[in-house]
Amino acid sequence: MQATLSFLSTFYQLGHSFWSASRPWLIAVCLLVTAVLLLPATGQLENSHQVLLKYLPYGLSIIVILLGQQFVQGRIAMAAVNLLIGYSIIQLHLQAPLNQDNTRAYFTLLSFYWPLNFFIIYWLPERKLISPLGCLLAAVISLQIASTYIFVHYVPDYAQTLNQYLALYPFGQDPEDFMGNWHLPLASTLTLLIISLVLLTHTLIKRDRSHCVLFASMIACTLICASFDSNSISSLFSSLIACALLVTLLFNSHDLAFLDELTGLPGRRALMNELKHCGKHYCIVMADIDFFKKFNDTHGHDTGDDVLRVVAQELAKVRGGGTAFRYGGEEFTLLFKRKHAEEAEPFIERIRQDIADYPLIIRDQENRPKIKNKRSLKSKASTTQVQVTVSFGIAQRQAEQRPEDVMKSADQALYRAKEQGRNCIAV
Structure with missing residues (x-):
């Protein structure tokens, strides 16, 4: 069974790569x-x-x-x-x-x-x-x-x-x-x-x-x-x-x-439009980059943009039928149609771990790439390695809840994740 799932996952990744290309x-x-x-x-x-x-x-x-x-x-x-x-x-x-x-x-x-x-x-x-x-x-x-x-x-x-x-x-x-x-x-x-x-x-x-x-x-x-x-x-x-x-x-x-110009992800308008047509059974995940403002002030806005691109790139790889959106600023949203919160949580945990393990290297201004839309921060000339983490809040749609109410619940769950020490998931 594990071999079959691994094959299907590889086949999906190859198909997704071919379609993107x-x-x-x-x-x-x-x-x-x-x-x-x-x-x-x-x-x-x-x-x-x-x-x-x-x-x-x-x-x-x-x-x-x-x-x-x-x-x-x-x-x-x-x-x-x-x-x-x-x-x-x-x-x-x-x-x-x-x-x-x-x-x-x-x-x-x-x-x-x-x-x-x-x-x-x-x-x-x-x-x-x-x-x-x-x-x-x-x-x-x-x-x-x-x-x-x-x-x-x-x-x-x-x-x-x-x-x-x-x-x-x-x-x-x-x-x-x-x-x-x-x-x-x-x-x-x-x-x-x-x-x-x-x-x-x-x-x-x-x-x-x-x-x-x-x-x-x-x-x-x-x-x-x-x-x-x-x-x-x-x-x-x-x-x-x-x-x-x-x-x-x-x-x-x-x-x-x-589409969001910086990250290439669908933006807030696309999210709100999608919520009108996703039925009554779904869950919403709000994600926020931890200490992003401090990171931006320390390393500069260009490096902050690079971090946003990398996080967006990782969030776009989410499995389990999830779709990533850029909500605004350093906030992102994941939408799981026909999924309960407990079903979506393992896929979110994998993404959270992948982002936390991603080796982000900060270049000095002289060694920064000239191509602004480059999605990797790796370089042989880099000097400082940092860790970027993301906190997640998951909310399952309840009976008679409007999309705005579900997003508010996901925001509240995200605040709890921040209070629990960040780099974690709260439901």
């Missing part, structure tokens, strides 16, 4: 997979549906731009602007055979500039769309459009230049071969391949939802241009990119509202 990629992967799967079906759509699909990217992009400006998510809004401009150029100037000189020139430069702009947006800091950064992006896109216009209208032998350096179909034109339908010039293909590898490496390290979606959007735009002859590919892929940007914007807004 893959969650930022969920929207990006769905975008690319859905686009590839739906592309063959677009040719079977009725004319009315084809017309709807043609205009759908316009409406979705405008919605993303407006919401991105309102919710201060400038990169998502800038990506929508870039998508809207690129798609508009395709619809207005590229609805003719690519063997025409003007059309080929517009397509060649668009196929390079369009994905490249997503690469630029990827690295921009988060600002409003209407800001100096937004103006900078507008200047970059304007310069690209102006250079394209000058190249087509004022360079006499531009067609020969394109044939010499940016020839389409670099791998031949074999309809049965995938690379035979590859429209992008070899120079553009190699450049986009290199920057794609750069973004892939960074997204694997950063594991940020917005970065992953911007990377997937760049790949999708590249595929639009690479398989430009495919029926309705620009309308379908652009619609899906806009949908991915919109969903990302909504998820980011949810995180800003319900």
Whole structure:
């Protein structure tokens, strides 16, 4: 029995680790997979549906731009602007055979500039769309459009230049071969391949939802241009990119509202919302870091933030169906649905012991890490090891008790734990 429980615990930890690592990629992967799967079906759509699909990217992009400006998510809004401009150029100037000189020139430069702009947006800091950064992006896109216009209208032998350096179909034109339908010039293909590898490496390290979606959007735009002859590919892929940007914007807004920025745990608003839907059978645990104010005054607020992150990291590992929340300051809350207090207490005891045994090392100011969100305080250059402990108060919901009353009971239990010497559990 013990071996089975150990296996299930290990399996759960591996599954939780995999989900945590893959969650930022969920929207990006769905975008690319859905686009590839739906592309063959677009040719079977009725004319009315084809017309709807043609205009759908316009409406979705405008919605993303407006919401991105309102919710201060400038990169998502800038990506929508870039998508809207690129798609508009395709619809207005590229609805003719690519063997025409003007059309080929517009397509060649668009196929390079369009994905490249997503690469630029990827690295921009988060600002409003209407800001100096937004103006900078507008200047970059304007310069690209102006250079394209000058190249087509004022360079006499531009067609020969394109044939010499940016020839389409670099791998031949074999309809049965995938690379035979590859429209992008070899120079553009190699450049986009290199920057794609750069973004892939960074997204694997950063594991940020917005970065992953911007990377997937760049790949999708590249595929639009690479398989430009495919029926309705620009309308379908652009619609899906806009949908991915919109969903990302909504998820980011949810995180800003319900997740604590310092620790990454759900905040008080998320706790109160969860209590409305957890039924009548649950228990609440209030946790407080012992002597945190004294610790903060002695070692500084930066070190105090590191301690909060470490404690939050340990509390998030709670088993038994518990969920950790940051209540405020140095206080945390654990919610156990469908659990009695005596059932939750062993899991709390394990967390209490893990935090008390955690080797916290205090660095001097010169040896502190530059990355503020680093969750470990360990370092070879550290000088002082300290112990941080946490007191817990558990309250079981009684008949007719409101969530506020249960939390008040848990607070009272926490005060008793403090009176009993701290670093303990009171029920």
